Amino acid sequence: MDSDKLKVRIKLFRDKKSFEVEYIYKKKSLNERPMVLDVLLQAQEEKIDDLSFRYGCRARNCGVCTVDINGKPRLACRARVKDDDLISPISTLPVIKDLIVKRDGIPRQMIGYNRIPFKNNLNVEAESSYHNLTACIECYACLDGCPLHKKNNLEVKNNDAYSYGNPFSFLKLQRLYIDPLTPEEEKKGIIEKAKSLGLETYKKEYKNLKIKCGVGINLKDEVIKPLLNAAFSYQNEKKNK
Ligand code: SF4
Numbered sequence: 001m002d003s004d005k006l007k008v009r010i011k012l013f014r015d016k017k018s019f020e021v022e023y024i025y026k027k028k029s030l031n032e033r034p035m036v037l038d039v040l041l042q043a044q045e046e047k048i049d050d051l052s053f054r055y056g057c058r059a060r061n062c063g064v065c066t067v068d069i070n071g072k073p074r075l076a077c078r079a080r081v082k083d084d085d086l087i088s089p090i091s092t093l094p095v096i097k098d099l100i101v102k103r104d105g106i107p108r109q110m111i112g113y114n115r116i117p118f119k120n121n122l123n124v125e126a127e128s129s130y131h132n133l134t135a136c137i138e139c140y141a142c143l144d145g146c147p148l149h150k151k152n153n154l155e156v157k158n159n160d161a162y163s164y165g166n167p168f169s170f171l172k173l174q175r176l177y178i179d180p181l182t183p184e185e186e187k188k189g190i191i192e193k194a195k196s197l198g199l200e201t202y203k204k205e206y207k208n209l210k211i212k213c214g215v216g217i218n219l220k221d222e223v224i225k226p227l228l229n230a231a232f233s234y235q236n237e238k239k240n241k
């Protein structure tokens with residue numbers, strides 16, 4: 001391939017069929033190392049005018065542009081393209097059209113679980129882990145490799161929530177759990193919710209758990225481990241006696 005061009009394959013999904021199209025990206029300069037989103041925008045402009053994909057901030061803030069690159073989830077606005085890359089919709093959620101997936105089964109898991117009473121207090125102290133967790137941009141890259149999300153029937157009826165959790169939903173629960181505004185009496189309910197989403201599976205698979213956050217949050221140490229400790233530590237203590 002000429003050095004002023006890049007060849008990519010884009011997986012499209014239409015009329016219940018998926019198929020690949022090839023697109024040759026024309027670089028704006030010889031040194032350009034385009035992002036996936038640059039390629040998609042040019043492909044839409046030059047060749048596939050009805051190409052469907054999502055993007056918002058173009059700056060790693062909104063989390064809606066996630067696609068798979070060679071089978072792994074990446075933010076389209078931050079991942080650079082290499083020759084012959086395959087761009088496809090994330091494999092962990094149902095496809096609506098082309099690169100657009102149905103996302104609402106995930107946030108629906110959290111409906112009704114933020115029962116922190118309103119307080120006009122913005123200066124309340126929170127541990128640093130809480131602030132780390134606020135970096136989540138809801139990109140859903142962490143669904144990849146999650147043994148719990150794998151168990152979900154993605155074709156849920158009536159826009160229901162998925163039955164099993166995922167690192168994102170547990171991050172939301174853990175953040176709520178350590179939020180200094182969460183009253184003590186709510187914490188038991190948060191742990192029960194985590195258990196109802198299948199938290200125990202992580203206990204069995206913790207060692208081999210390969211989950212990766214799109215923005216670098218340490219999901220195993222800052223989300224799964226503390227939740228497991230809060231939910232099951234008494235059992236481990238019992239065993240160790
Ligand atoms: S935890 Fe990380 S990978 Fe998962 S949704 Fe949030 S930012 Fe994306």
Ligand code: FES
Pocket residue numbers: 055056057058059060061062063064065066075076077078
């Ligand atoms: S467009 Fe907002 S994170 Fe990529």
